[in-house]
Amino acid sequence: MRLIDHHCHGVVTEPLERAGFESLLTESDRAAPPGCSMFDSQLGFAVRRWCAPVLGLDPHVEPEVYLARRRELGADEVNRRLLRAAGVDVFLVDSGFRPGELLDGPEMAAASGAEVREIVRLEGVAEALPEVTAAGFAGAFAAALDRAVAGAAGVKSIVAYRYGLDFDPLPPGRREVARAAGRWLRRGRPRLDDPVLLRHLIWAGVERGLPLQFHVGFGDPDLDLARCDPLLLTGFLRATRDRHVSVMLLHCYPFHRQAGYLAHAFPHVYVDVGLAVNHVGARAPAVVAESLELAPFHKVLYSSDAFGLAELHHLGALAFRQAFAAVTGAWVREGRWSASDATRVGELVGSGNAVRVYRL
Amino acid sequence: MRLIDHHCHGVVTEPLERAGFESLLTESDRAAPPGCSMFDSQLGFAVRRWCAPVLGLDPHVEPEVYLARRRELGADEVNRRLLRAAGVDVFLVDSGFRPGELLDGPEMAAASGAEVREIVRLEGVAEALPEVTAAGFAGAFAAALDRAVAGAAGVKSIVAYRYGLDFDPLPPGRREVARAAGRWLRRGRPRLDDPVLLRHLIWAGVERGLPLQFHVGFGDPDLDLARCDPLLLTGFLRATRDRHVSVMLLHCYPFHRQAGYLAHAFPHVYVDVGLAVNHVGARAPAVVAESLELAPFHKVLYSSDAFGLAELHHLGALAFRQAFAAVTGAWVREGRWSASDATRVGELVGSGNAVRVYRL
């Protein structure tokens, strides 16, 4: 099953001690309670089961053995092995989060042997603007975004982290944006969390016509999950359905059924269960099955949302392939689907939909 | 397994070209993206798998083959075959949506060979009132509703579409209704979406003592799914639990577990997973299983919510029978349920509960 990972991040290259590795095994920003380990999770078990053999170890080895082997091989070799084992043709990489710590696009391409295309994080572009005035913010952002999206495959909003998906669905007016920019500049340009500016960024993304990704559903505790329900985007989706933009709902768990409804109801909405497919481990077949309920098959994509650990790029691909095969294979055996339909749907969700929507 | 379909609509009789057929395969009001087809969905696959043989074709035939055969046989013959293949004893038909385009009750009875009883759509009765004054609205509506429910099995509210389930749970006062009616009349009697009038209609329904159906959960994009969570009805359910009315929560997906809780907690609340059972196709066993968690077995019913295509009447019945048999059969094999209990619960949810609640 050919795979395009339509949303992931780079990997770290520094050697990882146990604490550092565990911190990348979880969305939590804290360590496990004393005496406990983040390896005791579906994801931790999956690393020991499926990544250990890629590093030449037996399945299910103890964490310390795994980490020792990882150090022995060195991060470059580990990344190379795991990224290549993923068997992914194209990675669409959001390099806007902790960029200095991770391989960038060309480095990811070199390590993985896959094609890499960029996803531009809207908030990152705004935060990286050089000195600007309140009145000049919109123009400077537009110019910077135009430069950033040249060659990029899509754009992404993390309004889920910075405000919530319950933002006002309509674009802010020009003066409103200038006033909000003035407030942000006077505050010393902190992390961009002003809802007016966030909306302005999103609508600037809409105007670029590239696929527009949204973080949806669970993530690190910096977000408020109740405000990451994709149904909160309903008004925005109504406002954009004739705007020639595809809206990509990323991750979505535990609201993936709601996301599937949106992909069913709105012609420009797409979904994946990235991130979840890694973190739920042995439960991936159940979650993938739930993502194949209401969403038409031309609306479902694959992503890993892997960040930091090449294990996550590998496991995401492996879990998705296994889960898709298990779920649709059962339907074929039960006589519900034809084998050729299962193959064809696998081509769509694995890569065909991404090729079409991102024009790869 | 004897079935009563306690909520469905009529079928179309005009010949259907591909676009028209696909538009009835989805709750979306738009076509699939260019190069894509609504046949690429769980429902589309189910049509090709299970309906093709009813029309004398092999399972899994291509959409064009299916549609050509459909045209060859003609809509009357297709409807007759599929409605009869459904093996449903009684259809409770809501004929209040796009009535001119569909078979009406007697026509549905003739085509299907089944008994047909009417469900009266409250909003339709109000919108069909002849000329009326603001002060006369309540009386005219009461009289029209009394006429409409003579012989009907139940009434239905689509407040989910017109406002949301988060309506004020208590009945509006007489003067409040007259004022709201005045506003509606001055606006030229548009689609009835005034929350005061909608509440008045619902409470008029409560007073009739017939089972009161609510659209709950997903549907076409005319609704806001976040406002279709059945838990939003909690206050209304508290206010009606001693009013000798049964409240029927229709469809409910993806909130069917929440609906099951309400059926568990409130003595007058009933649930089904109609509409979903068709649209999730091969996942119907999973959804039916989830509907058999908290809801007592005397509170679960069958419906298809089929609209337009006789395929949906057939598939709903087939999917529900298959899913119920698969789910409860596994419990019997595992020694959890007795075989006779499984049969008895099948009689309850398939038809017994509907017979009791609707007094059929």
Add this chain to the structure above:
Amino acid sequence: MRLIDHHCHGVVTEPLERAGFESLLTESDRAAPPGCSMFDSQLGFAVRRWCAPVLGLDPHVEPEVYLARRRELGADEVNRRLLRAAGVDVFLVDSGFRPGELLDGPEMAAASGAEVREIVRLEGVAEALPEVTAAGFAGAFAAALDRAVAGAAGVKSIVAYRYGLDFDPLPPGRREVARAAGRWLRRGRPRLDDPVLLRHLIWAGVERGLPLQFHVGFGDPDLDLARCDPLLLTGFLRATRDRHVSVMLLHCYPFHRQAGYLAHAFPHVYVDVGLAVNHVGARAPAVVAESLELAPFHKVLYSSDAFGLAELHHLGALAFRQAFAAVTGAWVREGRWSASDATRVGELVGSGNAVRVYRL
């Protein structure tokens, strides 16, 4: 699989007629509709299947046969048999609900042969205060709580029932508490439902440093389920994550995936699917599997939330053991988990996590 039931209640000792027994088989406060029985539910089927043999009957006997045998044996013998059949090492008992009607802690210990430790219901302590002034409320409550928690394993808030989980996450000020206490006293000390006082109680619980249990998710219709979503606690969890208190999210259904996210994201949050595991009966494996997605395995516990019927103490333990074995056994057979990992996780969720968090 060794079990600690970290949240349950006592059992009744009076002989139970059918209506009384059925009322304890449901969270509803009403009888089943005429002609219907609460035995027609997953829980009712489970009682007949699994408890009947403990009373010397065949599996699946009719309800009347079961109840006749129950009366024949007498409540003491029934309680003794079922509580011992549960095979639970320690029961943590919340004796704050309908205390006069149930066995208390020492009586539960005698009947079950297990260790019993107390969970102190914060609202119960406040409502049991002797005569107090508005200004003296906080001090009197603090003293009473100190006495109550001596020897207790944890404290519990039922703010879900009394207000909702959407309470202001920060502690109220001293004067605010006195004013709220004054209002409560002037109202004649009704059931404590003042949100300021409820928050004060919760924060007093936080300060005690014992594990703090919250009722989350479904329960009797006295609550509004929409306000029992654990995500409503997000602000409170942020406010307490450095306060050296463990927050135990009880039951959680149908929001157990959301609860699992909180246990994943916050270092001090723990979850169980008690209550649900009993009421969903044959569906317990599905619900337990869902509880093992995002939550790290050092964050999941077992509870029954059994109340009134010793059947519920037995069935909860049985269902959890069966479900855990079925779910993880499949993962071992599929080669996803190692057998030793499955055993170790069983030790954690069955008892180890409770031992660690409650310091048993």
